[in-house]
C-alpha cells in the first residue's frame with residue numbers, strides 16, 4: 001500500500017506530516033511517487049486564516065479529482081480539528097476527516113465529535129523518518145496558554161502541552177545521528193516551553209516566568225546546542241525574551257531572533273490582548289545588537305486588526321523603519337470564529353487592510369535588501385542544504401532567503417564562505 005501526503009501551512013504542520021510519515025511507514029506503507037498512484041492520499045490542512053482555509057479546500061478538491069479510483073482520501077490537520085463535522089458534511093469526496101490522533105487508515109465516522117474537541121493525543125511523540133536535508137524542525141510543545149484577540153489556535157489546539165526534555169533530546173539525537181546539523185525548535189509559544197510541566201509540578205503562575213529568567217527553554221537550548229551544531233528558535237513571544245534567554249541564544253552561535261510582535265502600537269496591541277509596544281521591542285532589540293551586532297531579526301505583523309487607525313499604521317511604519325528587521329512577514333487580519341476580535345464591531349475594510357499591508361511590505365522589502373547587501377564581503381559558515389544551495393545562521397530554512405554556492409560542495413557539510421553578491425533576499429558566496 002502506498003501513501004501520499006500533501007502538506008499546507010506552517011513549519012509546525014510539516015513536522016506533523018513527518019510524524020504521520022513515520023507512523024505510516026511503521027504500519028507497512030510505502031511512499032508513492034505521486035498523488036495519482038497512491039492508495040491513501042492525506043491532506044494535512046491549515047486553518048490559520050481564510051486564505052489558508054481556501055487553499056486547503058482547493059487542494060482537497062484537486063486531489064479528489066486526481067487520485068486513483070478507490071484510493072482513500074483523508075483530510076487531517078487544523079481544519080479537520082476545527083471544523084470536523086462541517087468539513088465532512090461539505091466534502092462528500094472525502095473518505096475521512098481525522099483530527100489529531102484519529103486513525104488515518106480506517107474509516108472515521110462522519111459526524112464524529114471533532115469540533116471544539118481539544119486533542120488528547122497528538123503527533124508530538126511519534127517517531128519520524130530520516131530526513132533528506134541536514135536540518136529539521138522539532139516541535140517541542142503543542143497548544144498555547146495565551147489568548148491573543150485574533151487567534152483561534154487555543155480553541156482547537158488546546159492549552160500548551162510541552163514534551164519532556166527526554167523526549168525532545170531523544171528525537172534530536174536520532175536526527176543528529178541521521179546527519180542533521182541544524183535543529184529548528186518550534187511551538188506556538190516557544191519561550192513558554194515547559195511552563196505547563198513546571199506549573200503542574202510547582203503550582204507557579206505563568207507570569208512568574210516572564211520576568212524571572214528561569215525559563216525551562218534556557219536549559220533545553222543549552223543542552224541541545226552542546227550536542228548539535230546549530231539550534232534555532234522560532235516564534236518567541238516578546239515578553240518571553242528574557243535577558244537570560246537572550247544570553248543563551250547568543251551563546252549558541254546562532255544569533256537569530258524570531259520575535260512574534262504582530263504590531264508596534266501599544267493601544268492596538270492591548271486590543272489584541274498582547275504584551276509590549278514598539279519602544280519596548282526596540283529597547284530589547286538594541287540590547288541584543290549591542291551584545292551581538294550581527295544578530296538577525298525576523299518578525300510577523302497583522303494589518304487591519306479591528307479598530308486599527310491611521311495613527312496605528314504610522315506607528316508601525318516608524319517601528320519598521322527604526323527596527324531594521326532582516327526579515328518580516330505581513331498578513332491581513334481575518335476574523336476567526338471563537339476569537340475576541342471576531343466580535344469587535346469596528347472591522348477594517350479588506351481593501352484598506354491590503355493597502356496598509358502593501359505600504360509596510362514595500363518599506364520592509366527595501367530594508368531586507370539593504371540588510372542582505374550589508375553581508376557582501378563577510379565570511380559566513382554555510383550549511384549546504386542541497387547541491388548549490390546553503391544557509392548561514394542568518395537564514396532560517398524555508399522562510400528566509402538562501403545562499404547560492406558551488407554545486408560541488410557536499411550536502412550536509414559546513415563550509416566557510418565569503419559572500420560575493422546579494423540579489424534581493426538571496427546571496428552568492430564562494431569558499432573562503
Ligand code: SF4
Nearest residue numbers: 144146147148151188
Ligand atoms: S501566542 Fe500565538 S498561538 Fe498563542 S494565542 Fe497568541 S497568536 Fe495564538
